[in-house]
Amino acid sequence: MTLLHTSTALAETIVLSASDVAKSFTMHLRDGIVLPVVRNVGFDLHRGECVVLGGPSGVGKSSILRMVYGNYAIDEGQILVRDTASGAMHDLGGGDARLILELRHNSIGYVSQFLRAVPRVSALDIVAEPLTARGSSREDAVVRAAALLTRLNLPEALFGLPPATFSGGEKQRVNIARGFITDHPILLLDEPTASLDAENRDVVVAMMKEKLAKGIAILGIFHDLPVRDAVATRMLDISDFSARKTAA
Template structure:
């Protein structure tokens, strides 16, 4: 295995939801999905709402199990198939290789924003003082007022919560980063900051797979777009 190998290889991926409240009706999502993602590139999943973009992203992260296919993630000198990995291996993969920025912030109540953002660094072994300093610097860059840093993000506006979410997802180095509409609730100034942060991640060799409904952001950061509708049509 070399550094030129893909960080992510998806092959033959298929998923159907079973609607148990609808007498077991089957809802095909994707079939035969396949693509590669390399270090240092940003790839967007494109297509209309309902085409399966978020489902694909959740399958890559291991939140959704798959019916068929493989999701190979390069983890150091080995490759892990997310589709078949046991829970402990998946947790370890997320802890050191694969990051995720979802649309919505899910955190422990009553924990301040600064600690929420610093936690991934502390989990990596960074001293708390350094971790909180770096968290503060990133929150400042994302224009979150310092008076909010000690407050729990559950009390914040949608845009403020999204900035905390982005900071938490980007603060630690993860070779593979998944992003689900990271700028959906942001104003133009903060979207520009996120574009800068994504470009910095790319220069650091991070492979990014994301959903970017904002056309300006997508055109600014993405190297190519994968049309998910071709996978949906095959389902």
């Protein structure tokens, strides 16, 4: 294979590409003070790899995940995401709400640190919803949701209850099941195992490895070192992009 063909083949495995990304926050209630977060962020994410965002607390790791998911607008640069429907790379950094929703539907899954569930909706329906939103029958979605919750050791007695009164670990297992039930080609994970016991942590590690084996790309934050060591294929030190460090 020629160098050109090698480069082309490698480029085709990229599902996410960030370049020259900068982010700051303006404190409008504090005389418009601007707090820089990151600048010159650049990296590629390939199919089947797990890139771990590293660096000390407050350096901008969670902010990068939220920018990639479209929750935070960016000041500069671009964040290209491959659309599974067309295969094209689209820039969600421009803040186009319709494009962001489309890419979330087709391309990007996300497990946050905390479950934010609609009140009075059962755990089973919360987990099943991403499948029904993508066209699966409710019957099939509920069966798959129940299987995931069982695998994550959530008591069956809780399946039909809203998670508002669940423990932190129980809520997070519902959150993980919801994020893992689909096969989005990109999966963003923000400390998914932080509130889990060792047994359920091992279950989630196995689930992540299965995703990677399917060619799904994971971009995540893992302060739990055994989890990081088990799944990381590459570390990305966000300290290198810290705008506050540069400004200091």
